Amino acid sequence: MSRSAHPAGPRHADVMTEGHYTAPPADLNALDEKVWARTVTRDEDGVITVGGIGVTRLAEEFGTPAYFLDESDFRARCRAWADAFGRDADVFYAGKAFLSRAVVRWLQEEGLNLDVCSGGELTCALDAGMPAERIAFHGNNKTVAEIERAVAVGVGRIVLDSFQEIARVAHIAQRLGKRQRVQIRVTVGVEAHTHEFIATAHEDQKFGIALAGGQAAEAVRRALTLDGLELIGIHSHIGSQIFDMAGFEVSARRVVQLLAEVRDEHGVELPEIDLGGGLGIAYTSEDDPREPHEIAKALGDIVTRECEAAGLATPRISVEPGRAIVGPTAFTLYEVGTIKPLEGLRTYVSVDGGMSDNIRTALYDAEYTVALASRTSDAEPMLARVVGKHCESGDIVVKDAFLPSDLAPGDLIAVPATGAYCRSMASNYNHALRPPVVAVRDGQARVIVRRETEEDLLCLDVG
Numbered sequence: 001m002s003r004s005a006h007p008a009g010p011r012h013a014d015v016m017t018e019g020h021y022t023a024p025p026a027d028l029n030a031l032d033e034k035v036w037a038r039t040v041t042r043d044e045d046g047v048i049t050v051g052g053i054g055v056t057r058l059a060e061e062f063g064t065p066a067y068f069l070d071e072s073d074f075r076a077r078c079r080a081w082a083d084a085f086g087r088d089a090d091v092f093y094a095g096k097a098f099l100s101r102a103v104v105r106w107l108q109e110e111g112l113n114l115d116v117c118s119g120g121e122l123t124c125a126l127d128a129g130m131p132a133e134r135i136a137f138h139g140n141n142k143t144v145a146e147i148e149r150a151v152a153v154g155v156g157r158i159v160l161d162s163f164q165e166i167a168r169v170a171h172i173a174q175r176l177g178k179r180q181r182v183q184i185r186v187t188v189g190v191e192a193h194t195h196e197f198i199a200t201a202h203e204d205q206k207f208g209i210a211l212a213g214g215q216a217a218e219a220v221r222r223a224l225t226l227d228g229l230e231l232i233g234i235h236s237h238i239g240s241q242i243f244d245m246a247g248f249e250v251s252a253r254r255v256v257q258l259l260a261e262v263r264d265e266h267g268v269e270l271p272e273i274d275l276g277g278g279l280g281i282a283y284t285s286e287d288d289p290r291e292p293h294e295i296a297k298a299l300g301d302i303v304t305r306e307c308e309a310a311g312l313a314t315p316r317i318s319v320e321p322g323r324a325i326v327g328p329t330a331f332t333l334y335e336v337g338t339i340k341p342l343e344g345l346r347t348y349v350s351v352d353g354g355m356s357d358n359i360r361t362a363l364y365d366a367e368y369t370v371a372l373a374s375r376t377s378d379a380e381p382m383l384a385r386v387v388g389k390h391c392e393s394g395d396i397v398v399k400d401a402f403l404p405s406d407l408a409p410g411d412l413i414a415v416p417a418t419g420a421y422c423r424s425m426a427s428n429y430n431h432a433l434r435p436p437v438v439a440v441r442d443g444q445a446r447v448i449v450r451r452e453t454e455e456d457l458l459c460l461d462v463g
């Protein structure tokens with residue numbers, strides 16, 4: 001197909017869409033700094049660049065689809081979180097958002113701790129040299145083998161998620177002759193304003209122990225009596241992709257109330273509280289995320305105020321941002337394959353990846369934007385849906401987006417804000433090969449997670 005316009009594709013503002021965009025942006029070539037990594041810009045030829053390297057060169061060297069991660073942006077965000085929370089608080093990067101050994105080294109260099117939620121993430125962290133005492137171990141169903149390993153290597157804390165786990169960790173620690181530092185994860189009964197699948201503090205779900213009905217108080221009672229455990233605090237994580245601080249405030253207030261009850265019943269002031277992660281990022285221009293210093297101030301103020309009211313010393317606060325650190329730092333680069341204009345509806349733009357490299361649109365109805373990356377264009381905007389190459393009609397990467405109507409096969413398009421929960425949730429559906437993650441910094445690009453090969457897939461298939 002030539003680089004001509006697609007006559008049947010709708011192009012104008014009066015097209016109804018299901019997502020955010022009811023009108024095309026004023027300038028299709030503009031890159032909103034809210035959704036793009038910090039060093040992303042266009043060069044004089046109109047090519048999108050990151051860390052000083054153009055995507056056409058990156059695509060030639062590393063292929064597509066691929067995730068390109070702005071390392072200096074990642075490091076700057078780590079520093080911003082560490083600085084905002086200061087010496088009296090701890091920031092644990094949530095590795096589930098995206099973890100690799102390079103990331104673990106960057107975290108260490110920038111002074112962050114790490115939250116892991118599986119034996120695999122623990123292996124990655126330790127192999128890259130993260131000191132065990134800077135690791136928090138999460139999960140609603142840690143296996144006995146995972147707990148044994150975590151205790152044996154001396155992780156800084158295990159976050160206990162059930163009554164069985166309280167007994168299990170205590171038993172294992174005692175058997176290994178250790179006293180394990182633990183927190184108890186509570187569900188505070190907050191309805192976080194986010195997608196149902198990523199809200200975690202209402203009562204009808206699998207995580208944590210409910211404050212309601214005295215369950216959490218009972219968990220504390222048990223943990224305090226067990227020799228293998230050193231109970232250091234209470235943990236609450238209310239969900240993910242949240243902008244409204246009100247949920248965090250209610251959570252902090254309820255956790256402090258529990259600390260006061262514990263003090264009254266046991267004469268013990270637990271020294272720490274962890275308020276989890278979950279801070280939202282901008283996936284589209286309509287999202288307005290908070291800066292780390294605003295979040296730190298809001299959380300610090302509420303905890304201090306509530307503790308003063310309860311006559312408690314202010315505990316050490318920790319937080320666990322994942323998405324807010326890595327999410328904005330990467331984009332996915334795709335090559336356009338086929339373009340199908342559907343009269344009166346929209347134009348389907350198929351790319352060489354899809355739900356295997358970004359399941360979030362299918363799973364959470366997530367919103368993304370997209371930009372023509374290998375050139376600029378002055379053509380009319382066309383309402384597009386960016387879809388993948390999988391055998392599934394729900395294989396959608398960007399539901400509603402405007403792309404220039406002269407888009408053609410071979411063009412490169414980029415979807416920003418894919419640093420979190422895209423590579424880490426990637427799959428081999430249809431025997432897709434999971435894309436590489438390439439870190440770009442100061443004119444240098446380096447693969448930190450290589451592309452899977454067909455040999456990798458055949459290795460697992462033992463015939």
Ligand SMILES: Cc1ncc(COP(=O)(O)O)c(C=O)c1O
Pocket residue numbers: 094096097115138237239240241276277278279320321322323324420
């Ligand atoms: C316990 C815990 N901490 C931290 C996070 C990180 O969340 P986010 O990436 O939204 O900051 C999660 C995931 O939602 C989590 O379950």
Ligand SMILES: N[C@@H](CCCC[NH3+])C(=O)O
Pocket residue numbers: 096198240241360364420421425
């Ligand atoms: N994977 C989810 C968030 C869940 C985080 C882990 N509790 C997302 O992509 O938004």
